[in-house]
Amino acid sequence: MEELNPVAHEIYIEVQQALFKETRMLREERWREWLETMVEKDIVYRAIVSQLRFRKDNRYTGDKDVPSLDENWAGLDRRVAQMESGMQWTTDPAERIRHFITNLEVFEGKNPNEYVIYSNCQTVRNRRVYEEMTYCYGRNDIWRRGADGKLRLARRDVDVDERFVSGKNHNFPM
Amino acid sequence: MVDVNSLVDVKNGTQAKRIFWDADIYKLELERIFGRCWLFLTHDSIIPNVGDYTVTFMGEDEVLVVRQRDGSVKAFLNYCTHRGARVVNAEAGNARGFTCTYHGWAYGLDGALESVPFEKEVYGNVLKKDTLGMKEVRVESYKGFWYGNFDHSAPNLADYLGDYRWFLDIWMDGTGGAELIGPPARSILKCNWKTPTENFIGDAYHVGWTHAASLKALGGPLSVLAGNKHLPPEGAGVQITSRHGHGVGILFNAGPALMGGEEGAMAAKWYAENQPKVARRLSEAQAKYYGSHFNASIFPNNSYLWGTNTFKVWHPRGPHQIEVFTWTIVEKSMPQELKEAVRRSMLRTFGTGGMLESDDSDNMESMTNLNRGPHIVTGMLNSQMGMENDHEDELSGNVIGPSAIGETSYRGFYRAYREYLKAKDWDEIRANNGKWKDELLNR
Numbered sequence: 001m002e003e004l005n006p007v008a009h010e011i012y013i014e015v016q017q018a019l020f021k022e023t024r025m026l027r028e029e030r031w032r033e034w035l036e037t038m039v040e041k042d043i044v045y046r047a048i049v050s051q052l053r054f055r056k057d058n059r060y061t062g063d064k065d066v067p068s069l070d071e072n073w074a075g076l077d078r079r080v081a082q083m084e085s086g087m088q089w090t091t092d093p094a095e096r097i098r099h100f101i102t103n104l105e106v107f108e109g110k111n112p113n114e115y116v117i118y119s120n121c122q123t124v125r126n127r128r129v130y131e132e133m134t135y136c137y138g139r140n141d142i143w144r145r146g147a148d149g150k151l152r153l154a155r156r157d158v159d160v161d162e163r164f165v166s167g168k169n170h171n172f173p174m
Numbered sequence: 175m176v177d178v179n180s181l182v183d184v185k186n187g188t189q190a191k192r193i194f195w196d197a198d199i200y201k202l203e204l205e206r207i208f209g210r211c212w213l214f215l216t217h218d219s220i221i222p223n224v225g226d227y228t229v230t231f232m233g234e235d236e237v238l239v240v241r242q243r244d245g246s247v248k249a250f251l252n253y254c255t256h257r258g259a260r261v262v263n264a265e266a267g268n269a270r271g272f273t274c275t276y277h278g279w280a281y282g283l284d285g286a287l288e289s290v291p292f293e294k295e296v297y298g299n300v301l302k303k304d305t306l307g308m309k310e311v312r313v314e315s316y317k318g319f320w321y322g323n324f325d326h327s328a329p330n331l332a333d334y335l336g337d338y339r340w341f342l343d344i345w346m347d348g349t350g351g352a353e354l355i356g357p358p359a360r361s362i363l364k365c366n367w368k369t370p371t372e373n374f375i376g377d378a379y380h381v382g383w384t385h386a387a388s389l390k391a392l393g394g395p396l397s398v399l400a401g402n403k404h405l406p407p408e409g410a411g412v413q414i415t416s417r418h419g420h421g422v423g424i425l426f427n428a429g430p431a432l433m434g435g436e437e438g439a440m441a442a443k444w445y446a447e448n449q450p451k452v453a454r455r456l457s458e459a460q461a462k463y464y465g466s467h468f469n470a471s472i473f474p475n476n477s478y479l480w481g482t483n484t485f486k487v488w489h490p491r492g493p494h495q496i497e498v499f500t501w502t503i504v505e506k507s508m509p510q511e512l513k514e515a516v517r518r519s520m521l522r523t524f525g526t527g528g529m530l531e532s533d534d535s536d537n538m539e540s541m542t543n544l545n546r547g548p549h550i551v552t553g554m555l556n557s558q559m560g561m562e563n564d565h566e567d568e569l570s571g572n573v574i575g576p577s578a579i580g581e582t583s584y585r586g587f588y589r590a591y592r593e594y595l596k597a598k599d600w601d602e603i604r605a606n607n608g609k610w611k612d613e614l615l616n617r
Contacts, residue, residue, distance in 0.1 A: 047527060049359065049360075049526075051265050051266060051357040052263070052264050052265045053264050053265070053266065053267055054263075054264045054267055057264070057267040057268060057269070059223075059225070059267075059268035060226060060266060060267045060268040061222070061223065061268075062220060062226075062266055062356060062357060063355075063356065063357065064357070066357050066358070066359050066360075067359075067521055067525070068359055068521065068525055068526040068527040069521065069525075069527040070517075070518050070521050071518075071522070074435070075518070075522055078391045078392055078522070078529075079391070079522075079529060081390070081391035082387045082388055082390075082391040082392075082529055083387075085386070085387040085390045085391060086387075087386040087387040087390065087400075087401060088387040089387075090532055090533055090536045163265075163360065164360035164361055164362060164497065165359070165360065165361035165362065165526045166361075166362050168361070168362075168363065168532070168535055169361065169526055169527060169528070169531060169532045169535065170526050170527035171527050171528065171529060171531070171532040
């Protein structure tokens with residue numbers, strides 16, 4: 001793995017605040033605002049579960065990645081449109097989703113205006129009366145600074161620990 | 175003792191709510207349905223090479239499926255015949271043999287017990303190794319799709335699929351074969367296994383309502399149904415049920431279904447270009463359906479959507495829970511770019527993060543869980559839509575409901591369900607071969 005350079009303290013804090021702001025925006029169901037102001041148009045947004053394999057098995061040719069989200073900007077736009085339609089009864093009454101982000105590491109990216117961000121996340125999702133679901137995953141993000149000086153999400157690779165989805169589905173902002 | 179006759183009224187199109195809740199009925203299902211029907215295991219594309227294996231379930235039994243040295247496929251119960259520990263802890267891989275983690279008993283690819291640590295020293299001549307291989311399960315493939323069966327008196331897979339193959343071949347064979355993109359996503363839903371099976375087999379009715387928001391957001395041919403603004407026009411589709419309960423609902427020329435924009439256009443073009451090929455390989459009549467959207471289940475727990483391209487097994491885990499395995503299906507000859515578009519669209523709609531998948535699971539769980547109430551679990555559920563219009567389909571040999579929306583395939587599924595639960599063996603089921611349509615057609 002190539003060596004990454006950690007960013008200066010003030011940038012670390014700036015990135016941390018951007019991540020916190022993002023989760024608050026999503027928690028407040030401001031999906032359109034999130035997509036328009038915090039997401040780059042060339043976004044790659046993926047969530048991957050890993051199939052269980054023996055450590056020494058290097059002969060099997062099948063893919064190990066099990067994607068549950070593989071979206072571009074247009075796909076995210078459709079997901080936001082679903083929520084904006086006024087017809088999405090599965091989130092009516094509303095779900096409550098709270099992200100916890102920790103183990104934050106921020107590095108300089110390959111391009112001068114980009115940052116590579118590692119974090120661990122635990123997300124607790126409540127819906128209906130009895131359903132409380134917890135998801136544990138890592139995130140590798142790339143955030144990019146635009147001409148306006150603002151940070152936007154350019155790539156997110158979610159690495160989910162749980163092999164099966166016990167909490168029903170991954171149809172929520174990770 | 176379960177009174178099976180009270181559970182399904184075929185002529186009246188109703189089913190007892192208890193079949194989605196009661197433990198004694200579930201036990202009978204494991205014995206008489208999962209113990210004797212063909213159950214989906216894997217596809218050639220998942221285990222292409224000698225020594226490739228994958229682990230799955232048949233009912234609640236864990237099964238190891240292995241590509242043999244001669245190219246054939248065998249399946250075994252995934253436990254050691256010594257003390258019953260799991261033999262393979264990975265989900266898939268390539269191996270030269272399988273060694274139990276407990277004491278190191280080692281089995282070959284063919285399931286034979288090959289070696290036992292310190293055999294001479296600790297067992298002397300006691301152990302009859304040739305009788306202690308992994309327990310084998312009968313397997314057969316149809317067009318590269320492998321199924322297993324615990325019952326050696328069951329008909330072969332092709333006969334079990336029977337006249338339903340007329341519809342299956344359209345996508346499994348029409349352009350030279352289909353394949354699965356794996357590994358499967360796995361998720362737990364707290365619902366009875368029959369609930370998603372019946373939904374996929376024949377429920378075009380819920381599409382415009384349950385999925386209103388998703389349809390509106392996604393575009394594609396199905397989007398006109400959003401919010402029940404329109405019924406599909408007369409003659410827009412059909413529903414089919416077959417001898418062993420397999421069924422399909424077809425919405426004509428709606429193949430790309432939920433793929434809008436450039437991707438939808440690419441899929442539509444593919445279907446249009448390949449229709450003549452399907453006509454040559456199969457028949458003009460079958461080619462007419464190529465490029466349509468199929469919602470379907472193969473009895474008892476294997477569902478698929480062709481056009482939305484998801485392929486699922488609903489593994490039962492007790493009467494109130496299932497584990498879902500989900501793959502993408504593509505035609506082998508599709509260009510890589512189209513396969514990718516189809517895969518992304520499947521993930522967006524019916525994958526574990528899918529927009530429509532999460533609509534359905536909410537309904538499916540409440541349909542199961544509410545039955546804990548003794549007053550709610552009493553009584554019957556209704557699937558009478560289109561009853562008076564069902565008739566024999568001379569072309570395919572099945573029973574057909576001549577409209578896009580109806581409950582023909584529900585009725586056929588539960589007809590077969592009752593038949594399996596009642597029959598003490600396959601001979602009893604075979605005896606009904608000439609008269610299975612009678613009750614459905616009320617004659």
